[in-house]
């Protein structure tokens with residue numbers, strides 16, 4: 001029998017929301033503003049490569065990647081085990097944050113956490129991409145995933161408000177209320193929301209969220225059947241100009257793409273860059289603060305099953321390699 005002093009329940013926060021809505025951006029904001037608190041982070045990417053673990057800033061030592069599928073439909077046991085390991089670890093964490101994959105149901109994850117008396121579920125944040133959500137709700141293959149995510153929320157964070165008009169924000173508000181009822185809602189840019197600022201929302205909204213969760217027909221919802229992924233590990237440096245052109249005009253069917261790649265400058269020197277494509281916007285940003293390990297290079301794309309243009313992605317990648325790169 002353990003002679004360790006029982007700890008008080010570990011505060012747990014879940015971040016959900018559709019692909020590219022800004023979950024990792026919010027998590028990084030929290031890690032940068034943790035105020036001395038030590039947070040354990042569990043991330044789950046739907047893609048074959050868990051890029052999120054690599055895109056999280058600074059806290060790599062306390063980041064656990066849940067791989068091999070969507071955390072809510074395929075790897076619930078992995079999540080439970082990871083939580084048990086955290087609770088039993090020598091490290092005293094001040095809280096744990098689970099970043100769900102963009103296709104998963106945060107309500108399901110919250111239920112796993114809620115079943116453990118050693119954890120205290122503080123809040124389920126669900127992010128909505130203000131620039132894409134209305135269009136996504138018109139796609140019959142996406143609307144169910146979006147609605148389930150919203151119904152699980154204690155706090156809906158309408159993010160990317162820099163990209164939309166007031167009219168779009170009002171239309172979004174109407175849609176959110178029609179799906180999730182009187183849920184608390186914040187409008188933000190770059191997901192700049194405090195982690196504990198919404199504690200009160202849990203009690204206010206819990207009835208609605210839990211009511212919705214009772215009707216959760218998870219057996220009918222296997223995200224692996226709705227979405228699929230493409231991934232590659234480019235071993236050589238890519239041409240950043242060609243990469244930017246490619247990101248501006250990705251073939252139809254790519255809902256989300258992200259990655260870490262080595263890029264070759266005009267003189268052949270190689271630098272690391274983060275690649276992002278979400279909501280029809282692609283960016284390539286040089287990494288100045290940290291240098292990943294060479295095996296961390298990877299690109300992941302996600303789309304609806306049967307709609308991801310795999311041959312086009314394979315073919316494009318071949319043309320992105322930079323012959324001038326000086327490999328280190």
Ligand SMILES: Nc1nc2c(ncn2[C@@H]2O[C@H](COP(=O)(O)OP(=O)(O)OP(=O)(O)O)[C@@H](O)[C@H]2O)c(=O)[nH]1
Pocket residue numbers: 017018019020021022023024025026052101102103159160161162163188189190191256258276277278283
């Ligand atoms: N313009 C704009 N871009 C944003 C904002 N928030 C995040 N982004 C960008 O949107 C892209 C996706 O952001 P992430 O935080 O990686 O999104 P995510 O929800 O974690 O993505 P997945 O985990 O793949 O589902 C990145 O390129 C971000 O820099 C915002 O408020 N405005």
